Structure formats: structure tokens, C-alpha cells
Amino acid sequence: MTGGYGGVDILNNCGIEVNQGEISVVVGPNGAGKSTAMKAMLGMITLKSGEVILNGKDISGLTPEDRVAQGIAFVPQTMNIFSELTVEENLEMGAFLRNDNINKTIEDVYKLFPILKDKKNQLAGELSGGQRQQVAVGRALMTKPSVLMLDEPTAGVSPIVMDELFDRIIEIKNTGVAIIIVEQNAKQALSIADFGYVLVGGKNKFTGKGSELLNNPEVRKAFLGG
């Protein structure tokens, strides 16, 4: 993929891949193009060259809404919930494109995040940071996506909540969803990753299995603080 905003290319020929039931983690320094790569996959910026392929189908020409309908779900880093809607309404809005019965999916989300069931009639904006992230992930799961993309899901939440959130993400992965995570907390994220990408200057600097990257001395030195 190559592209960016306006004239400057932020992405230079980088590639990210994920398989069903696996987690790919994208790490890298600030300005490396991590979030941009995600926006490109979602269709929020147009690529100069390269393509986005979902289940063998080229979806590069589709609008973000159409890609959502095709099975991509995205949890933005900020503003990722409808703060003035209740928890349950947030989930219903996630399923806006579906015309079948969504109650089963709502129950599945409540099973994954039991606390949301207790708070289902509360405004999402009144919840704690960790619970908001659960609402955000739950909303994205409502389309029953084949690929779930998370942009820094642990930004601004406490370490305990972060561990819990990663556990839940692994549970989601085990249901067969492909997951792409962009993370600042590189160490924890890589430890749950099946595959990792280290992005620098919009290029794949290192790629490999999560554990390999964690043990790679160069990666450790540059990004994981030794």
C-alpha cells in the first residue's frame, strides 16, 4: 500500500496481513503510519497504489460504509462510542446495517463483557474508561465482522483493565475473527500477537511472529525499551 494525506505519502509500500482466528499487531514509533495504514484499509484515505483484499476479494474501490457491510469492523482510538446513547443503543447502532434479529449477537457481546449487561440502560458516556472500550469493541462486533481492527484499544486505560481487554480480544480471536491491532503498548500487544509488524516511515521494517519480534534484539532495543 502506498498513500497518505494530500501530496505526502505516509505509507510507502507497506503491507499488513491477517488470517482468520489470528491476531496481527502493528507497532512502531509515532508518525510511522500505523493509524494511516488502518485508515487506508478502511477506505478513509485513497491509496495511490496497492490494494486491500478481503477474503480474496479486492475491496480497494469501496467506500468505508460498503467495507463495513463487507465485514470489516473498526474501533477508532478516540470518540469510539455514542456517548449520549445507552449501552444497548450503542450495540443496536453497531448492527444498523443488519436486518435480521440482532438479539443473539447482543447476548454474545454481553457474554463477552458481562458488565455491559448490568449497565445496558446507562448512557455510554457515563461509564469508566475500560467499560467504554468494551462498549466500543462490542459495537464493532455487532456486524459479525470477519476482520476487527482496533486502533490503540488500551490507550488511556489502567494496566489491569488493559490485561483484561487483551484477554477478551483473545476470546474474540478464538471465535474465528481476524484481528488487527495498532498499539503503543508494544510489549503486551506483541505477546498476544500471532504475527507482528514494525512500521517505520511507512515501511515494514520488521515482520515476523509475535514471539520472534519480542526476542529480536534490534526490535527490543529500538521499540521495546531494551
Added chain:
Amino acid sequence: MENFDILNALILLANFVIVPAISYGSQLAIAALGITIVYAVLRFSNFAHGDLMSFGTMTAILFTWLFQSLGITGGVLPTALIALPFAIVVTALLCLLIDKSVYRFYRKQKSHAVVFMIVSVGVMFILNATVRFIIGPNDRTFFDGEKFLIRALDFKASTGLEEGLTIKSTQLITVIVAIITMLLLFYFLQKTKMGKAMRAYSNNEDLALLSGINPDRVVMITWIIVGALATIAGVLYGLDKSFKPFTYFQLLLPMFAAAIVGGIGNPIGAVVGGYIIAFSEIMLTYAYKKFFIYLLPEHLEPSGLTQFLSTDYKFAISFIILVIVLIIRPTGVFRGKTI
């Protein structure tokens, strides 16, 4: 006799303050709902709302005349109530036309809210001129049917009190139609998928797009609702008082005051704000002399009118309340969006 004095005083107050304020407040509430919904979903202050109301009312009057000429009337009810649904359809179509030809261009440009506001002033002038061109600038009464629910004379005769209570049928119609409108609107916003999508779009536009909510649909439905609300508010006001295009333009101030006092962008706030403005306007311009004469012993009776402000200043009251609210609590009584 003492008891009768208190009763007389209360009837006096009901007749000149409470009943008129409830009906005026209901009209303001429906009007303010239209303003607040444009603000919440389309994110701009729609200065054309007053003239949209005037256009809707004009359409209702034209339909009323048509029905009357065909011999169709509402019997004891005003014929305008039969004309109302037709007027709503025409006004909603006009809203969609204006959006397609004017606002959509600025939406594509992602123009600033101030630009939208100025554009709406332009739309206001065009609507204003169109209405005057079609129906003329004069005062028109289009009410027919039974005028009074309770007449002052009948009331006096049946109760034996000195003060009479008048309730016009338009006042009752206003309250009933307003309640039905509000219930339908709140049901739509809270319970239906499209209503929730509208609130979601208003709350977080980007996430709404990510959820697959079609912005064009949301905008379309918003304008249909706004057209309906404007027509209902305009017809109720026109039935109760009379229809004069300039009056509707003047209503902009109390309408915006109502929306902002309640918390702009918040529908419940718009309703509450409507009543706050109506009650303040009427209570502060009413001359309480007679009221006090009933209640106070003779030597304490006021010599003046005991009127806080002359009725000429009624628009100043909306303005003062608006300023006070913006200084003390800019988000309004109910948590609206800060402007």
C-alpha cells in the same frame, strides 16, 4: 366573601396568565423543537425556521380555503386541522428542495456552522418574500368552527363568581396537538431504529458512518421532521392568534431563546424552554392590579397597574432570559451543546 376573593383572584390569573401561557408555550415548544433538531443533527442555527413556519401556515391556509370552497369543513373543529397534513407534506417537500439546492452544497464543502447560519438567513429572506408574494403581508384569520370552549359570561353565570374564565377552543387544540406531536417525536427518537440513528449521527458523526448509517437518509428524515414541526407550530400559532408573515419572523427570538434556555440540541430542553419563555413573557407583562385588589386589604391596594414591563417589551424578556442563561449556564437548563 374572603374565599370568593381568593377564587376570583385565581380565576383572573388563570384567564389572563396561565391558560394563554400554556397555549403560547406549547406553540413555542414545537417551534423550538424544530430549531433544536436542526442544530443537533445538521449542526447549524436555522434562522429560516420562523419563515418556514410562515410558509407552512400559508400552505395550510391555502388548503383551508380550497376545502372551504369545496364545502369541506371541520364542523366544530377548524378546517385548518384537515388542511394540516397536506401542508406538512408540501412544507416537508420544500425543506427537501431547499436542502438539495442550497444546504447540500455547503455540506459537501464541509462549511463552517457560521456559513450555514448565514446561508439560512438567505433562505429566510427568500421564504419571507415568497410568502408575502403569494398571500400578501396582511393579517389573516383563518379560524372557523366553534370559537369558545368556555365563555366568560357562561362561566360567570354558572359559578356566580365575579371573574370569568375564557378558554378558546384553539387553546385546547393547541395543547392536544402539541402533546400528540411531542409524544410521536419522542417515541420516534427513542424507540425506532431511524430515530436512534439520528441521535447517533448527532452525537458522533464519524462513528455513525463507521456503523453504516447513511448520512443522506438521516439528513432527509431530519428535514421532513423539521418541516412537519414548523408547519404544526405555525398553524397552531396562526389559529390561536392570526397569521401575519412578519409576526412569524419576529417569533425567531422567543423560539431561539426557548431552544437555548432549555439546552440547544436537547429536545426535552426545547419543550421546557418553550414554557419557560412563554410564562416569563406573559407573567412579566401582565398588570396585576386587579389581582391584588382581590387579595389585599383595601389600604394596601396598589394605585398603579403593578405591571413589571409594558407588553411592548415582551420580546425584550426573551432577550434578557437568553443573556442571563448564556452568562450563568451556557449549556441551558438541560445539558445541551455549548454554543
